[in-house]
Amino acid sequence: MYTGKIRQIxxxxxxxxxxxxxxxxxxxxxxxxxxxxxxxGVIEKDVIDEKGMTEIDGIAMSGGGVSQIVYAEALSQTVQxxxxxxxxxxxxxxxxxQLQQILxxxxxxxxxxxxxxxxxxxxxxxxxxxxxxxVLILVxxxxxxxxxxxxxxxxLLDLSLSLNARTGDNQFSVYIxxxxxxxxxxxxxxxxxxxxxxxxxxxxxxxxxxxTGPAIRTALSAFNQKQSLRSLLSRDDESYFEESM
Amino acid sequence: MMMNHTxxxxxxxxxxxxxxxxxxxxxxxxxKELGFGANGVVYLAKHKNxxxxxxMSDNGMSITSEVNVLKSFAKxxxxxxxxxxxxxxxxxxxxxxxxxxxxxxxIQGPDFLTFIHEKGKTWTSVLFLQLLNDLDxxxxxxxxxxxxxxxxxxxxxxxxxxxxxxxxxxxIQGRAIKEFxxxxxxxxxxxxxxxxxxxxxLFAVAMIMINTAYPKRFNKTTGGISQLREAVRxxxxxxxxxxxxxxxxxxxxxxxKQMRADLFDxxxxxxxxxxxxxxxxxxxxxxxxxxxxxxxxxxxxxxxAYRRKKKKSGWxxxxxxxxxxxxxxxxxxxxxxx
Numbered sequence: 001m002y003t004g005k006i007r008q009i010x011x012x013x014x015x016x017x018x019x020x021x022x023x024x025x026x027x028x029x030x031x032x033x034x035x036x037x038x039x040x041g042v043i044e045k046d047v048i049d050e051k052g053m054t055e056i057d058g059i060a061m062s063g064g065g066v067s068q069i070v071y072a073e074a075l076s077q078t079v080q081x082x083x084x085x086x087x088x089x090x091x092x093x094x095x096x097x098q099l100q101q102i103l104x105x106x107x108x109x110x111x112x113x114x115x116x117x118x119x120x121x122x123x124x125x126x127x128x129x130x131x132x133x134x135v136l137i138l139v140x141x142x143x144x145x146x147x148x149x150x151x152x153x154x155x156l157l158d159l160s161l162s163l164n165a166r167t168g169d170n171q172f173s174v175y176i177x178x179x180x181x182x183x184x185x186x187x188x189x190x191x192x193x194x195x196x197x198x199x200x201x202x203x204x205x206x207x208x209x210x211x212t213g214p215a216i217r218t219a220l221s222a223f224n225q226k227q228s229l230r231s232l233l234s235r236d237d238e239s240y241f242e243e244s245m
Numbered sequence: 246m247m248m249n250h251t252x253x254x255x256x257x258x259x260x261x262x263x264x265x266x267x268x269x270x271x272x273x274x275x276x277k278e279l280g281f282g283a284n285g286v287v288y289l290a291k292h293k294n295x296x297x298x299x300x301m302s303d304n305g306m307s308i309t310s311e312v313n314v315l316k317s318f319a320k321x322x323x324x325x326x327x328x329x330x331x332x333x334x335x336x337x338x339x340x341x342x343x344x345x346x347x348x349x350x351x352i353q354g355p356d357f358l359t360f361i362h363e364k365g366k367t368w369t370s371v372l373f374l375q376l377l378n379d380l381d382x383x384x385x386x387x388x389x390x391x392x393x394x395x396x397x398x399x400x401x402x403x404x405x406x407x408x409x410x411x412x413x414x415x416x417i418q419g420r421a422i423k424e425f426x427x428x429x430x431x432x433x434x435x436x437x438x439x440x441x442x443x444x445x446x447l448f449a450v451a452m453i454m455i456n457t458a459y460p461k462r463f464n465k466t467t468g469g470i471s472q473l474r475e476a477v478r479x480x481x482x483x484x485x486x487x488x489x490x491x492x493x494x495x496x497x498x499x500x501x502k503q504m505r506a507d508l509f510d511x512x513x514x515x516x517x518x519x520x521x522x523x524x525x526x527x528x529x530x531x532x533x534x535x536x537x538x539x540x541x542x543x544x545x546x547x548x549x550a551y552r553r554k555k556k557k558s559g560w561x562x563x564x565x566x567x568x569x570x571x572x573x574x575x576x577x578x579x580x581x582x583x
Contacts, residue, residue, distance in 0.1 A: 077427060081283070088306060110305050110343065113268050114334040118316065121309040129420045161432045165421035165439035 005132045006090050007035045009219050010083060011059065012152055013140035013212065014042050016052040020183060021213030023055065027063030030220055037063025037216065038086045040079060042148050044072050059212075064089075072151045076158040083135060083159060084128070091127045095120060130168045134190075135159075136219050141176045142210045150202045160194035173222060176204060177215035184211070184218040255303045255341050256286045264290065264299065264346065266335030273299055273348065283424070284311075284413045289351060296353075297332060301346035307413065308334075308345040310423075314388070314412040315349065321386050327379065328412045352408050357398035360405070361457055366482060369457055370512055372400065373450065374505055375407045380446050381501035384418070389441035391416050392424045393449035395456060416441040428452060428462050435468045437496050444496040447504055451493035458483050470494060486511060513567065 009030060017023050027037040041056045053069065060067030066086045070078045096108045099120070103111075109120050139145075139152055156174070163170045171190045174197065179185025187204075188197060258264070264273045273290040280287050285302030302308050315331040329349040337344050354360070361369055376398070383390060391414025399408050414424035422430075422439045429449040431437035437448065455473065456462060458480035466472055470491070477483045477490055489507045498504040 076433075092306060110336070110345075114309070114312070114336070114345075117305070117309045118313045121306065121313055124306065125310065125313075125417075125420075158432070162421065162439050165432075167420070 004094075005134055006087050007134045007136075007223055008065065008083065008086055008090075009035060009037045009063070009136050009138060009216060010079070011037060011039045011138045011140075011212070011216070012042060012079075013039065013056070013210070014052075014145050014148065015140075015142070015210060016049070016055050017210045017212030019209045019211040019214070021217060023212040023216055024058040024062050026213045026216035026220075027059040027065075030216060031062060031064040033220060033223070035063075035220065035223060036065040036086050036090055038065035038082050039063075039067040040075070040082060041067070041069040042072050042075060042145075042152070043069060044148065055212075059216075072148050075151050075155040079155045079159045080162040083163070087131070087133060088124065088128055091124050091131065095124055095127075129166055132169045132171075133163060133166075134171045134223065135163075135173075136222055137172065137174045138184075138215050138219055139174065139176050139187075140210060140212070141204045142178065143208050149204060153197060153201050156194050156197060164192070174201075175215065175219060175222070177211055178209050183214040186222075255339070255344060256281075256301050258288070258301075258339070264301075264337045266333065266346075267338055267343075268335050269333060271333055271335065271348075273297065275299070282411065282413065290348070292332075292348070296351045297348050298329065298351040299346055299348050301337070301344050303342070303344055305336075305345040308347055311412050311415075312347050314415045315347075317386075317388070318412075321382065327383055327386075328409055328415075352399045352401055352410055354399045354401040354408075357395040357400060357407070357453070358457065358460060360400040362460075364405075366457070368405065369454075370508065372405070372407045373454065373508060376450065377501045377505035377508070379407070379409065380443075380450070381505070384443040384446070384501060387418050389416050389418055389422070389443065390414065390446050390449075391422045391441065392426055392429075393446055393453070394426050394429050395453055398453075418442065428456070431494075431496070433468075434465065434473065434494075436470060436473075436494060443500050444493075444498060447493045447498050447501060448496065450504070451490045454486060454490055455483065513571075 030037050037059055039056045039060045041052065056067050056069065066082045066089070068078050068082055092109065099107050099109060099112075109117055112120065137156060139149075141149065145152075156172075160170070160172060170192055172188070172192070172194050173186070173190045174188040174194075175184055176187050177184045187201065188194075258275050260275055260277055262275045264275065265271070266273075271292060273292050276289040276291055276296070278286060279289050279298060284304065284307040285300050287298055287300045290297050290299040300308070300311070312331065312334050315328055318327040319331060321327060329352050331347065331349050333348040335346060335348075337346055355363065357372065361372075380390065390409060390412075392411065393409075393414075397409060397411045399410055400406070401408055414422060416423045418441050420441050422441050422445060425432075425439065427433040429452045430439070431445060431448040432439045437445070439445070455476055459476065463476065473494055474487075474491055477487050483490065486508070489504060489511060492498060492507070493504055498507075
């Protein structure tokens with residue numbers, strides 16, 4: 001069976017970073033390690049300024065992930081959709097690189113005639129159902145996020161409901177930034193069930209700083225380095241992936 | 246919404262645009278937009294004087310995935326009720342890049358709630374019986390529809406026939422539901438998992454029944470069965486189906502046939518157990534049948550039944566009508582097969 005893992009950071013924020021490293025660079029670093037960074041910008045009646053918007057898109061782009069700006073009410077649906085979409089993108093990326101090995105340099109799934117594409121898609125679907133998934137959730141708890149936190153919690157419970165309907169295993173971990181003492185603080189260690197998120201979560205809120213860059217950097221160290229996405233190719237025993245990169 | 250931004254921009258084409266396929270070289274002239282969702286835009290288009298529906302998306306994966314579902318539906322025996330039939334799959338080299346699309350049969354008609362609103366609530370039960378029949382075939386073939394909601398149900402005709410469109414959420418049984426809408430999702434209400442099972446769709450059917458009495462839907466407060474049961478009890482038109490609705494909401498039906506049988510019994514039983522109401526009950530039921538028959542092709546037998554019913558005499562007569570209607574209905578369903 002397929003033994004690779006898909007690793008994602010899901011960043012939930014409502015504005016621009018204002019402390020520490022450039023989050024876009026940190027996201028690029030994550031991507032280099034085979035970790036996808038997805039960003040969800042939560043707005044209410046307020047609108048995220050141009051600068052915040054650019055940063056959100058930038059982080060997802062350099063992190064190889066998906067970004068979306070949503071109203072708080074639509075958060076639940078978005079969180080699961082973004083996670084799924086990013087997961088499929090990753091799988092497709094892996095499948096495409098295999099296709100290139102087999103069919104030659106410039107071939108990707110889109111270059112196949114539609115009839116053949118269907119068969120490849122079945123493989124992508126199958127992997128999406130069974131692959132092991134690790135999602136590290138980074139929640140912005142700066143002052144402006146305070147009243148959105150109950151909604152964020154709801155959305156995270158909903159995410160675990162969606163992903164736990166899959167056959168494959170899931171691991172979740174939750175970090176908040178800024179933390180009480182440090183830039184980033186671990187709230188929940190790796191667990192298959194997000195239901196363990198305490199009620200404390202909704203009341204969390206600290207200062208006005210938003211150290212998004214340092215938060216991503218810390219998140220990276222939370223993933224076990226040995227099992228990066230690249231190993232997904234060599235450790236796999238399914239025929240589609242027999243050839244390693 | 247970044248993804249949708251790109252999607253909307255890329256897939257926005259104006260009427261008159263000619264979409265030509267790269268692989269099969271068919272041409273389609275866009276007539277108008279029919280609707281758009283998370284996974285793409287659907288257009289009404291013309292191909293050699295035939296109207297077709299064309300769905301395009303810059304996300305080639307979702308197009309391929311839906312095409313796989315439609316292809317698998319095409320293999321199922323019987324009338325093509327499961328989804329629209331698939332006509333073509335191709336890529337279009339648009340001025341803004343390559344866009345994947347597929348072409349399907351154009352299913353014309355109002356959506357479910359609009360139809361009920363226009364034709365009256367007497368149609369509700371008939372359409373639900375039809376829907377449950379189709380879902381049963383779908384489930385028997387190993388699929389779960391997933392994103393079942395009134396917007397994805399079109400009533401075509403005459404004779405009125407419910408059809409499911411948009412197979413974006415259609416999932417192989419046992420996997421995780423691909424796409425859903427909160428109000429119709431049992432996970433959202435805390436009443437079950439998001440695993441693709443028959444009972445997942447049946448929950449959505451019960452929510453659509455509730456939706457007919459609450460056209461604007463409502464939000465989750467306490468969630469769970471208590472909130473939904475309370476919503477049912479507040480509407481007289483729902484109370485009579487309370488048993489079926491609640492049973493479906495709690496996931497007690499393992500297949501669509503059971504729910505259909507209960508719903509059917511409820512419509513018949515009502516007339517027998519409530520003698521004071523029986524004539525009105527009979528009228529409703531008979532007129533549904535008669536209307537349906539008339540649209541089908543004016544069977545004299547049903548006209549007769551209609552006249553008899555008007556006399557509103559006694560028990561015997563009523564029983565006779567019930568039996569005749571039963572036979573007619575069976576005959577009608579049988580007739581509807583190819």
